[in-house]
Amino acid sequence: MVEQAEDSGLRVRLGGREISLSEDHMTAAKALARRILREPFTKRPWAELAFYVLSGGLAAIGLGFVGFTMVAGVALAITFFGLGILALSIRSARGIGGWNRGLARAMLGEQVEDPEPFAGRHGFLGWLQSSLRDRVGWRAIGYLAIKVPWTVLGFYVAVSLWWDAVFCILRPLAGSNGGGPPIWGLVPNLFGGDTFVFDGQGFGHGLAVFLLGFVFLFAAPWVMRGFVNVDRLLIRGLLGPDPMAARVRTLEQARTQTVDASAATLRRIERDLHDGTQAQLVALAMRLGMAKEKLEDGDRVDLDRVRELIDEAHRGAKEAIAELRDIARGIHPPALDIGLEGALATLAARSAVPTELTVDLRTRPTPAIEAIAYFCVAELLANVAQHAQASRATVSCAQQGTWLRLVVRDDGRGGAQLSTVGSTSSGLAGLTDRVHAVDGRLNLVSPPGGPTVVTVDLPLTV
Amino acid sequence: MVGALRVAIAEDSAILRDGLVQLLVDRGFAITGAVGDPSALRSSVALNPPDVAVIDIRMPPTFTDEGLRLALELRDRYEGLGILLFSQYVETRYAADLLANDAAGIGYLLKDRVADVSDFVEALERVAIGGTALDPEVVTQLLGATRRTGSLSVLTGREREVLSLMAEGRSNAAIANALVISEGAVEKHVANIFAKLDLPVSDKDHRRVLAVLRFLES
Numbered sequence: 001m002v003e004q005a006e007d008s009g010l011r012v013r014l015g016g017r018e019i020s021l022s023e024d025h026m027t028a029a030k031a032l033a034r035r036i037l038r039e040p041f042t043k044r045p046w047a048e049l050a051f052y053v054l055s056g057g058l059a060a061i062g063l064g065f066v067g068f069t070m071v072a073g074v075a076l077a078i079t080f081f082g083l084g085i086l087a088l089s090i091r092s093a094r095g096i097g098g099w100n101r102g103l104a105r106a107m108l109g110e111q112v113e114d115p116e117p118f119a120g121r122h123g124f125l126g127w128l129q130s131s132l133r134d135r136v137g138w139r140a141i142g143y144l145a146i147k148v149p150w151t152v153l154g155f156y157v158a159v160s161l162w163w164d165a166v167f168c169i170l171r172p173l174a175g176s177n178g179g180g181p182p183i184w185g186l187v188p189n190l191f192g193g194d195t196f197v198f199d200g201q202g203f204g205h206g207l208a209v210f211l212l213g214f215v216f217l218f219a220a221p222w223v224m225r226g227f228v229n230v231d232r233l234l235i236r237g238l239l240g241p242d243p244m245a246a247r248v249r250t251l252e253q254a255r256t257q258t259v260d261a262s263a264a265t266l267r268r269i270e271r272d273l274h275d276g277t278q279a280q281l282v283a284l285a286m287r288l289g290m291a292k293e294k295l296e297d298g299d300r301v302d303l304d305r306v307r308e309l310i311d312e313a314h315r316g317a318k319e320a321i322a323e324l325r326d327i328a329r330g331i332h333p334p335a336l337d338i339g340l341e342g343a344l345a346t347l348a349a350r351s352a353v354p355t356e357l358t359v360d361l362r363t364r365p366t367p368a369i370e371a372i373a374y375f376c377v378a379e380l381l382a383n384v385a386q387h388a389q390a391s392r393a394t395v396s397c398a399q400q401g402t403w404l405r406l407v408v409r410d411d412g413r414g415g416a417q418l419s420t421v422g423s424t425s426s427g428l429a430g431l432t433d434r435v436h437a438v439d440g441r442l443n444l445v446s447p448p449g450g451p452t453v454v455t456v457d458l459p460l461t462v
Numbered sequence: 463m464v465g466a467l468r469v470a471i472a473e474d475s476a477i478l479r480d481g482l483v484q485l486l487v488d489r490g491f492a493i494t495g496a497v498g499d500p501s502a503l504r505s506s507v508a509l510n511p512p513d514v515a516v517i518d519i520r521m522p523p524t525f526t527d528e529g530l531r532l533a534l535e536l537r538d539r540y541e542g543l544g545i546l547l548f549s550q551y552v553e554t555r556y557a558a559d560l561l562a563n564d565a566a567g568i569g570y571l572l573k574d575r576v577a578d579v580s581d582f583v584e585a586l587e588r589v590a591i592g593g594t595a596l597d598p599e600v601v602t603q604l605l606g607a608t609r610r611t612g613s614l615s616v617l618t619g620r621e622r623e624v625l626s627l628m629a630e631g632r633s634n635a636a637i638a639n640a641l642v643i644s645e646g647a648v649e650k651h652v653a654n655i656f657a658k659l660d661l662p663v664s665d666k667d668h669r670r671v672l673a674v675l676r677f678l679e680s
Contacts, residue, residue: 314577317577318574318577318578321573321574321577322574325550325551325574328550328551329551334520334550334551334553335551335553335555337526337527338526338527338553338555338556341555342553342554342555342556343553345553345554345555345607346553346554346555346603348606348607349554349603349604349606349607350603350606351606354606354611356609
């Protein structure tokens with residue numbers, strides 16, 4: 001029972017239960033129907049079909065070649081010659097994988113990066129060894145080994161539909177009864193296959209076959225797409241850059257940044273000690289030396305001047321002590337001896353902007369992580385004080401599984417950016433380097449007008 | 463005061479330890495022991511109990527918070543023993559641990575303060591007779607960490623200065639001296655502060671320190 005509902009949608013009564021189809025549902029259903037009807041006449045399914053046929057053929061030939069050379073290589077492996085063939089086989093798999101990747105890029109627009117280029121070591125033996133160990137080559141062989149059976153299955157299930165659609169639609173139009181090319185594939189078999197198409201008689205049967213052709217036609221793009229999508233996944237996973245190699249690259253970058261950062265830190269400490277503390281001590285010694293000479297002047301001792309000199313020396317010595325303490329704190333915050341919570345409490349207390357701290361830690365992070373967390377909060381609070389024009393800040397430090405999450409929030413003017421001037425620049429970019437070095441993440445949200453929220457995630461252990 | 467105040471020193475840096483001994487002897491203190499690690503101080507105090515122990519926070523074997531733990535232990539064991547913790551840096555957390563029960567006979571000073579000899583000696587004497595001596599830096603941190611900024615904003619600038627000095631453990635006379643005002647003026651400021659913050663009035667210096675600290679911590 002169907003009736004027009006008040007909200008101009010449809011209300012359908014099914015077995016006493018009322019189901020209302022709102023206008024949204026109707027529009028969505030119409031859009032879906034339109035999409036299905038149009039799909040076979042757009043460019044995409046044809047490109048996918050062409051890709052499937054071409055790359056499938058390429059993969060089959062490739063697998064045949066690689067398989068043959070591998071068998072030959074293994075059979076002859078007892079001689080040196082066999083190893084050479086094996087190496088060539090792996091290298092050629094790399095090439096065939098490259099062609100497949102190129103096809104996917106050109107025909108499907110699949111954006112897969114090239115894997116790292118082959119780096120052969122010096123000499124024939126080096127080349128042989130690098131080739132045999134070429135992960136890209138081996139992964140390409142894995143791709144071919146999965147791709148070929150997948151292609152065969154795809155032909156049986158999906159590609160067949162296109163062929164059958166054309167055949168079923170044209171056959172009644174040609175008025176033919178009996179004979180002609182066979183229909184095949186998984187889906188036609190569900191409909192009775194050749195028996196259904198060839199054995200019937202009369203107009204009704206012709207119409208049924210004709211309509212069945214359209215069912216095939218409209219189903220074909222979607223079934224095909226399923227197969228192509230799996231292929232895309234295979235290409236991304238096996239023909240793209242090796243995740244292991246990418247990981248090594250990331251680690252290498254992180255190491256470089258860490259080394260650079262520690263070199264920069266040492267330079268800064270050296271400068272602070274040299275320009276600050278040492279200069280202070282020199283001035284101090286100089287004043288004391290002058291005072292001593294004045295005292296040795298015999299009866300004409302200028303006591304006022306001596307007192308003045310000692311006074312200046314005294315003040316200078318106290319300044320040097322305070323400076324030295326700040327430098328030492330920058331190298332290793334002593335408060336970390338009692339744990340992150342106590343150290344953060346001191347930081348929050350010393351912050352120029354009133355800062356509220358909440359800490360929820362069940363496990364104690366490793367010292368390296370504690371130090372990074374400490375310096376992150378120190379730097380972020382210093383930023384808040386210097387740039388944010390904030391009246392309040394909050395710091396939260398909470399454990400989430402095996403991660404430590406730091407959130408520093410202020411109510412300032414926002415607009416902070418991760419500047420990346422220079423590789424070891426100070427500020428937020430320097431923090432990002434530190435955090436990346438231990439596989440952590442730093443996220444900055446700072447819309448103009450504020451508030452600024454910086455979230456740092458660190459693993460509890462490194 | 464009958465006789466010289468007796469002082470025990472635990473400080474692992476020999477230069478600083480010798481300097482302290484020299485300074486205190488020069489100022490008429492009696493040194494009962496000058497040692498470089500916690501266990502040596504333990505036996506020294508047991509053998510020859512001092513009025514006050516000057517303890518470095520970082521000492522062997524781990525160079526972290528040995529001194530703090532030793533201080534808490536000695537406080538429990540010897541009633542009336544003054545403890546002056548002496549540190550290269552101040553941490554809010556240490557101050558909180560140290561002042562958890564009582565502020566009487568407790569001091570927490572930066573090592574720098576020894577440079578101002580009279581101030582240092584005065585603080586040491588205060589601690590020895592059951593008073594309190596908190597480093598200005600500690601007080602600044604406590605004021606910075608407090609959630610009571612709203613309540614503190616009712617104080618005038620001068621009253622805040624008086625509050626800080628009071629939290630350091632200074633007597634009215636010392637506060638008057640530091641701010642170059644009369645003792646009567648200090649008393650008036652103190653009364654105003656206690657009224658404005660609604661604190662229990664107390665005549666003992668270390669009790670009022672505790673009242674102020676509790677207020678800042680709550």
